[in-house]
Amino acid sequence: MVPEFSDNTKGNAMSETVRWGILGAAKFAREHMGPALHLARRGTLAALATSNTDKAAPFTSMVPGLRVHNCYDALLADPEIDAVYVPLPNHLHVDYALKALEAGKHVLVEKPLAMAAEGFEPVIAARDASGRLAAEAYMIVHHPQWKTAKALYQAGEIGRLVRVSGAFSYDNSQDTGNIRNTPNTGGGAVPDIGVYIYGATRFVTGEEPEEILSNEIRRENNVDVYSHITARFPSFHYTGVVSMRAAPWQDMTFHGEKGVMRLTAPFNPQVYGEARIELHLGQERRELRFPQVNHYVEQVEAFNRSVLDGDAYPCPLEFSQGTQRMIDRIWAAEGR
Numbered sequence: 001m002v003p004e005f006s007d008n009t010k011g012n013a014m015s016e017t018v019r020w021g022i023l024g025a026a027k028f029a030r031e032h033m034g035p036a037l038h039l040a041r042r043g044t045l046a047a048l049a050t051s052n053t054d055k056a057a058p059f060t061s062m063v064p065g066l067r068v069h070n071c072y073d074a075l076l077a078d079p080e081i082d083a084v085y086v087p088l089p090n091h092l093h094v095d096y097a098l099k100a101l102e103a104g105k106h107v108l109v110e111k112p113l114a115m116a117a118e119g120f121e122p123v124i125a126a127r128d129a130s131g132r133l134a135a136e137a138y139m140i141v142h143h144p145q146w147k148t149a150k151a152l153y154q155a156g157e158i159g160r161l162v163r164v165s166g167a168f169s170y171d172n173s174q175d176t177g178n179i180r181n182t183p184n185t186g187g188g189a190v191p192d193i194g195v196y197i198y199g200a201t202r203f204v205t206g207e208e209p210e211e212i213l214s215n216e217i218r219r220e221n222n223v224d225v226y227s228h229i230t231a232r233f234p235s236f237h238y239t240g241v242v243s244m245r246a247a248p249w250q251d252m253t254f255h256g257e258k259g260v261m262r263l264t265a266p267f268n269p270q271v272y273g274e275a276r277i278e279l280h281l282g283q284e285r286r287e288l289r290f291p292q293v294n295h296y297v298e299q300v301e302a303f304n305r306s307v308l309d310g311d312a313y314p315c316p317l318e319f320s321q322g323t324q325r326m327i328d329r330i331w332a333a334e335g336r
Helices: 027-039 053-062 072-076 090-102 117-130 144-154 189-205 295-309 317-334
Strands: 018-023 043-049 067-069 083-086 106-110 134-137 161-171 211-220 223-232 237-243 245-256 260-263 275-281 284-290
Touching: 018 027, 018 072, 018 295, 027 043, 027 053, 027 083, 027 295, 043 053, 043 072, 043 295, 053 067, 067 072, 072 090, 083 090, 090 106, 090 117, 090 134, 106 295, 117 134, 117 317, 134 317, 144 189, 144 260, 144 275, 144 284, 161 189, 189 223, 189 237, 189 245, 189 317, 211 317, 223 245, 223 317
Parallel strands: 018 043, 018 083, 043 067, 083 106, 106 134, 161 237
Antiparallel strands: 161 245, 211 223, 223 237, 245 260, 260 275, 275 284
């Protein structure tokens, strides 16, 4: 079973605002998480670490007075920073999560936090020893679309589950320098977007895979660019496709004996499309819409509440580690 969403982090009553710093001026931080850190209630974006002044400019324009450190260690040593967001390449996530915790900071790390499930262990140990919050930035579970989907499933709206199917794709074949296309930075479609279709299945159903039944993976430059896997969970069959060489597409479908629940923009709402849940229940069709929610802001606000009030964080490292265990089993089924 999936562990309950709780952790051992204690609230920090020293301040009513979480002061955030970002390690690196990544594109994703510039476009999504930087604005979310700036807009989220009970938090403020206070500092950025980058030696590139051109890359710092969009951040300083967004947040006048933002402190810019010219190296990561300087930001980690900044006494006016409470929490650190880490959007660095995948292979650096564990090291900088540990450095942040050692510096006494709370830390939110982009997914995947580690390249194998065992890589979570030192971060979990450091989290527990430090009393700070450490989490993987798995934003979808903070969105009411997914909270509602989980509640509908648990309430028996679609009956006993028969199958789950997931798909997530985009095409970055022309962006050869992208870190997702390079093996030495932990690239690949499965680490980048497989975490969504696998973790979302686990989140809604509360089940773990029993066996990887089939596994078709296509690689370029030793990076997985397409995978189609099927798996057996205790009460249903699963099939999932992720690709970095296909037209953009997102879909999650939960097919039960009484009905079907489909999420139309499950991973990048507002960017890919409007977040909706379609319920097909025999002759009845219902649609739930979530047009305005920004799940990055929701994620940061949940983090801030956990730091300031001691609330249980909705997505602890143990849950994220469970998704990585599924990915590890997919690699093992490939013979790697």
